Amino acid sequence: MSKNINSMMLKRQSAEKRFRFYGQASLAIALIMLVVIISSMTYRSIPAFTNYGLNLSINLSKENIAQDNINYRRLIRDNISLLDSGCDDRKCRKEFLRLFSSGAAYELRDTIENDPSLIGKDFSKFILFSDDADLFYKFGIDNSLPESERRLNDREITWLNGFKELGLVEKRFSTNLFTNGDSREPEIAGVLGAVIGSLLTILITLIISFPIGVLSAIYLESFAPKNKLTDFIEVNINNLAAVPSIVFGLLGLALFINFFGMPRSAPLVGGCVLSLMTLPVIIIATRASLQSVPPSIREAALAVGASEMQVVFQHLLPAALPGILTGTIIGLARAFGESAPLLLIGMVAFVVDIPGSFTDPATALPVQVYLWADSPERAFVAKTSAATLVLIFLLIIINLAAVILRKKYQLKW
Amino acid sequence: MPNYHGLFVILSSLLPCIIFLIVFISIDGFIKGVVIQNHLPNSLILLGQEEVDFSVSILRNNIHNLQSILSLEILSTDSANSLYNYYFFYRAGFLTLIICITTFLAYLAGKKLNVRFDARRNVEKILKFIFFVFSIVAVLTTFGIILSLIFETVRFFSQVSFSEFLFGIHWSPQTAIREGQVGSSGSFGAIPIFTGTLLITAISMLIAVPLGLYSAIYLSQYARPKVRNYFKPILEILAGIPTVVYGFFAALSVGPFIRSTGESLGLTVSTESALAAGLVMGIMIIPYVSSLSDDVMTAVPESLRDGSLALGATKSETIRKVIFPAALPGIVGAILLAISRAIGETMIVVMAAGLAANLTANPLSAVTTVTVQIVTLLVGDQEFDSPKTLAAFALGLVLFFITLVLNILAMVTVRKYRERYE
Secondary structure, X not given: OHHHHHHHHHHHXXXXXXXXXXXXXXXXHHHHHHHHHHHHHHHHHHHHHEEEEEEXXXXXXXXXXXXXXXXXXXXXXXHHHOOOOOOOOHHHHHHHHOOEOOOHHXXXXXXXXXXXXXXXXXXXXXXXXXXXXXXXXXHOOOOOOOHHHOOOOHHHHHHHXXXXXXXXXXXXXXXXXXXXXXXXXXXXXXXXXXXXXXXHHHHHHHHHHHHXXXXXXXXXXXXXXXXXXXXXXXXHHHHHOOXXXXXXXXXXXXXXXXXXXXXXXXXXXXXXXXXXXXXXXXXXXXXXXHHXXXXXXXXXXXXXXXXXXXXXXXXXXXXXXXXXXXXXXXXXXXXXXXXXXXXXXXXXXXXXXXOOOOOOOOOOHXXXXXXXXXXXXXXXXXXXXXXHHHHHHHHHHHHHHHHHHHHHHOOOO | OHHHHHHHHHHHHHXXXXXXXXXXXXXXXXXXXXXXXHHOOHHHHOOOHHHHHHHHHHHHHOXXXXXXXXXXXXXXXXXXXXXXXXXXXXXXXXXXXHHHHHHHHHHHHHHHOOOOOOXXXXXXXXXXXXXXXXXXXXXXXXXXXHHHHXXXXXXXXXXXXXXXXXXXXXXXXXXXXXXXXXXXXXXXXXXXXXXXXXHHHHHHHHHHHHHHHHHHHHHHHHOOHHHHHHHHHHHHXXXXXXXXXXXXXXXXXXXXXXXXXXXHOOOOXXXXXXXXXXXXXXXXXXXXHHHHHHHHHXXXXXXXXXXXXXXXXXXXXXXXXXXXXXXHHHHHHHHHHHHHHHHHOOHHHHHHOOOOOOOOOOOOOOOOOHHHHHHHHHOOOOOOOOHHHHHHHHHHHHHHHHHHHHHHHXXXXXXHHHHHOO
């Protein structure tokens, strides 16, 4: 009998341990996945932060021309040809030129425009290699593949090795990543355009959703009569918070673009769509934070003769403000990382220029990640990972702001 | 209180002004079109509707700088000048009208003010009304969604039969854009899309429900408060990572990993598999399950737990046989919300699940989902009347209603649960 009980107890105890272990294991798996995702993005993004290039000497001393008349593309081409390629036919020279980034001419133009005194001098300029050459220096190349299946042929590899032996090759931090807009060339593509586009979009979202959200929450919480209509509004808001984001994109396409004729690809429309999405989040957060203000404050203000409106704006709102702002920031952070609705309203366009206004064509950072992830060039893998890191980094900053705000100003009752 | 008097005048004059401005902006485009159309030369109108629409859109975009497009020879210099003048007078006239009305209203409001006038109550009435209008925005959004989806869907079903959409098993909208081809109407049987969505949702729930529930059980029942305060926010980071990052991770790392593992086991796996998308989506959804389950389990009354422990049950027995059943409605609500979330998730499936509408239950093959199809049908060049683009709205309507039903079910179950223990 006691033997039975003992074995039963053992069973129960081991079941207990097992159960607890399952809990710990699930939590551990979830956290490990978090670490895996972040670290795999970080690891894969490392190559994107550096670029290989070489110092090309530019001879402008012999030529005596006005700044406006310089053909930069040709200038770069001529000076690259001065490097020893050992070429005698056109095809070979073309191949040699292809080793260098096609953005080099633009960079040379910017350098000379910043410092016109360079005209008439010889100077050296750091120019980037093209993405294939860059990848060769970063990862080497698989020689076992037949030449036709490689991105670089044997001759190109010989040239690249030659540069290295001559000590011409230099590795520099890739500022392009942070100062350029999008480009078809991985070595000159950057996230700045997308970041600005995102900021413009979020600004519109904030301007629209914050006042509407806070004021409608105040109405529902403090002034609304209890009737069918306000019940309906409440159910509506709760449901709206759980509507898939892509449905808001469909609404934006049908309503803002096709019906109102607003411009496609513009941060203005993106901001409008995202603000409809953020609205319920702000309303719910504001209501929760107004509810957490103790009724005694309201009653005290009413007792000394304040009107309902004065109670709300002079007493409840200041007390609830930290909570409201935290909720707003969290809602905006979600909008910042959102991409699906933006795809539908055309913010997936290939935009090289950095957007300067709310109606310029623009893209957003998450959409840029999507676009780059779709690009066939291998160098874009690292770029995409770097862009996701930038995205995550910005989100961390936004969320930290919310946490600090809450810690510092939240009132404890 | 003089500031209320001032505020009363401002509100009663500016509010109508803003309403007028909004009306003006919304009809501006229409009027612009009419004005431009009246100025088009007859020779151009004879060329047909398409040419007219094209010219109108060019003129519309350049109306402030008509000189620059004279070279396009749509308008002569004279009619360009006259068009500009018309446009200028129409705009200036409207603005003057608004300013006059505003001033007049301000004058009327100013006359009302006297010692006995209760400005504060009047201002508060107006403000309350404004707030009420703001709170209607959420309702308008819902109506906007429903109306725009239904409107386009009705147009879709005027071209494609209802039964083909709901019960057809072939989905290839792409053929619809090529005219004069055999089967140029395209085929819009959405069954493969629905099964694909279900397959991926099922895989993600297989991951998210056990992991999320066990994490919630551990955090709410076993972990010390310090550990709980530390790990709960970290777990919720998973829900804060943008979905496009998950999508990239799924396409770049998980897909190829599953493929190579599968191949070494002798299985044929496509790079874009339902499994890869489902796995990653499951991880994303863990916090949606765990967070709410955690809350409802913590909310189970202490007396139930104490009673069970006092009868000699172990902690795990208490959890499984007392707390879990008591919290079940809330947990079901959490799972329903998670399912609705998984069905509506877009970026992960767009990047990792593929486009081929295969009717299969094999998680190793590529399937497509409702959201993927909406994105592929609407991104890029589109003609607005083709069944191809309209199909996206029909799919959107289905998506909206399914998630609506799930959300309302979840809300009702959670509310019932809350009432039981309050």
